[in-house]
Amino acid sequence: MQFDKIDAYCPRNKMIFGVNHMHRYRTHNCGELSEKNENVRVKISGWVHRKRDHGSLLFVDLRDHYGLTQCVIDTSDSAFSIVESLRNESVVTITGLVKKRSDETVNNNLKTGQIEVLIEEIIVQSEAEMLPLQVNSDDDAGEETRLRYRYLDLRRTRPHNNIVLRSKIIQSIRNRMIEQGFSEFQTPILTASSPEGARDFLVPARLHPGKFYALPQAPQQFKQLIMMAGFEKYFQIAPCFRDEDSRADRSPGEFYQLDLEMSFVEQEDVFATVEPVIAGVFEEFSGKKIDLNFEHISYADSMLKYGNDKPDLRIPIEIADVTDIFRGSDFSIFAKNIEKGAVVRAIPGPKCGSRAIADRMNSWAQSEGAAGLGYIIYSNEEAKGPVAKALGQKKSNEIKSKLSLEDGDAAFFSCAFEKEASSLAGRARVRIGTEQELIDETVFKFCWIVDFPMFEKDELTGKIEFSHNPFSMPQGGMEALNTKDPLEIKAWQYDLVCNGVELSSGAIRNHLPEVMYRAFEIAGYGPEVVDEKFPAMINAFKFGAPPHGGIAPGIDRIVMLIAQEPNIREIILFPMNGKAEDIMMSAPSLVDEKQLNELHIRKTSSSQKIS
């Protein structure tokens, strides 16, 4: 045991029998020492981040969660050989005197760069073997190595900071929700499989042979039932489980939502609740400008102007429908397709008025699976290119003024059935925005996509289906369901979009049993289906259900945007790989026959082949 009276005022030390007792591992962390601590004997613990060995003088950068402190030892010291032989990432405890550095040796890049610790004693707590990845390097190792040794990867500055950022963002969201009077509740993880939505993860029920729990895809029904229970304002940082394939912005298996639900509200009330929370955290953590104007865009407008339901409003390009201009024109490919029901969407291409750019866009469109991308180039008060030639100057100039184009610009055309034409136009819009560097990277622009259709027609079967959430309230209620063309009915259903990323989806819910039965009837399900598949909800609606609605912003996507990481795995502590495996923990894994027997599970021949 060390006894030391020099830093008796250090709060980490204890007074025992009137003698100051130095803490076993640290009196200070590696990020807090400064000139103020000059000549104080301190103890710090951490990882050997890097060594600079000058033969008879050796520097060690000691790292912990809080920072980096340079420690020095010279050859005259007995501990020198221990320090010299230490491998990077070994964990040590160093005791020594804090010394102010001379002016020439101050390192202003380091928080503790004004001082260094003269090593008097070093205790090796844990030795490191040769490392599979370099912790002190900014260069990423391969993804597989990083995930297999995630605990090493997470020591690195950027991954470490991302996870801390995530924690702070979640904390801030919690505070903001609680300040608005919301209560945080936990909902079951083992629940019932629900027919709507994605594929479920199933958990065999030991006590019920042949039956399964499912992990919740979202606490959707529970949060509505919480409203039935009269709690009024609920939220949860909720784990959600969906057995779907991964993407760069979609972690396989599990993710987190800020799940929230409110009673006695309309759409605008939900918006007014969510906007300050989202804008607030983006403002607090991102350092970018936040456009506080949460524009409302109808689903139909969004599909037309932006070609998708998650527009990136930073791109100053709006798509226009020009079907009428091409109808019956001499540009026969389009004219013929229009006769068959196709539409033509025009995408303005600012500063794209060159043959090279037009050709590049065309071959890009072909690589996207389209027949091509028509174009008109406007230069010297003339419309050029094969489309302009067939269409004539008059109609070409009509397009020019409709799109507000100038000489030096181009118009691109996507001609197909509506869904495909608008989709390609939307992708072309993003492509032009990216290639021409029209995206303002310093701002977050939010919008609400509203008025989603309640139903849609399955293109293959012609069947009417719920286009989004079957629990949403149709606009116009029962009357609309009974009198309107189902495909014309809108739902009180909304998405929150930021910079082209779908952050969130929500709705005012249908709380009326008769409207619920009618909506399902339109989608081809009898009342017995509703009773069987959603027994809790439909029953609860029959005992006094408050009108209610909510939303569920994706936590991972919010953190991704704020951290400016293009891959969702960068902001998750222990993510799975693209095939939904945790290669660090070896999940999924084979289990004992005994476990399977208890669960009444027998493997099929195909799964036995694998084992």
Add this chain to the structure above:
RNA sequence: GGGGGUGUAGCUCAGUUGGUUAGAGCGCUGGCCUGUCACGCCAGAGGCCGCGGGUUCGAGUCCCGUCACUCCCGCCA
């Protein structure tokens, strides 16, 4: 399930029209160095060129298959 990209030293990557003994940086081992902070210098070890087959006098390089990782489509109320 389908399409694209990648696979070479512990890690990150280079490797020409197919042609001697496959290279670099970091890391590792040893040596030198008293003010560095991505310290510097010298030397060394380390390779089933993802795997299997084919073409060829000769394959890291070309062809076929296969596996792994990754991005995208499908899927994601």
